[in-house]
Amino acid sequence: MADAFWRIVFSGSDLAGFHSPSFDDHIKVFFPDTPAGALALPHMTDEGIVWPDGVRPAARDHTPLAFNGSDSLTLDFYIHDGGVASSWASAAQPGDRIAMGGPRGSCVVPVDYACQVYVCDETGLPAFKRRYDEMQAQQIHLLACVDEPIGRAYLGDLPDVTVSWLGSGKMQTEALMPLLDPIVLPADDYFIWLTGEGAVVKQLSDYFTQQRAAHSDLVRAVAYWHQK
Structure with a gap:
């Protein structure tokens, strides 16, 4: 998109049912230790979410820029020194995987305020x-x-x-x-x-x-x- 922003499109059947009605919704994106590394996914228990070996991967909030309604979600990453998300996005290749969740809630704002x-x-x-x-x-x-x-x-x-x-x-x-x-x-x-x-x-x-x-x-x- 520009020197400081990289656009990445994620796809997968797990996106079915994704819904983001507000412009400043945020989703939680979980990153592996390395761009192509394995990402351990959590599972639900009666006590809540449990991560394998008790280790929660690095996570950052991101704005869902666009969703095609079925299986394709677009995120724009701000590229800067030292950022977990930035480092992952800079090195990402087709086929790399991440995990994400949310948005947990939306604040829908009318578009026509003067x-x-x-x-x-x-x-x-x-x-x-x-x-x-x-x-x-x-x-x-x-x-x-x-x-x-x-x-x-x-x-x-x-x-x-x-x-x-x-x-x-x-x-x-x-x-x-x-x-x-x-x-x-x-x-x-x-x-x-x-x-x-x-x-x-x-x-x-x-x-x-x-x-x-x-x-x-x-x-x-x-x-x-x-x-x-």
Whole structure:
């Protein structure tokens, strides 16, 4: 898809019945120790899920980008140094296997709110990409803490979106606030989506619900990762 994003299509009869109605659904993806390595699958007991030898493989949450309704699921992987999912995706070959589960629940958001505001870093771009294809809004604002060439290469043209590219690693409230302050939220006809690093997402959520008096049910704040 772009230098920083690799698209992988998974197929298999076990996908029958998969359902993902919301743009920011997430599924849990379990990875083997090596790309072509065997992946031990869990089994259900009366006490819950049990992993072979008591060892749970590395897992990460991912956005289901597209599903064909029967046996083909598409995921986009953000490629970066040191990531379990990124390392697996970079080395994956046709026929490699993973395990996945979910989504456990969905928050279905109407597509036609007049004003829609999206704040994310690279980890949120696949969800925004899925959402963009279905939106019917008068105003769409995207504040992307992503390097502009990467964002443009991945998302393509966004002619009806007011986009601010802040640069990778720039998800900081002091950089975002001056861009958010001028956005006018029409009464009860808006939706705000905030995702990325957990502490910043919390600060932005507080900004909208406390300083801007936004309705909490019109603000969706989801931490996609946490700074350690």
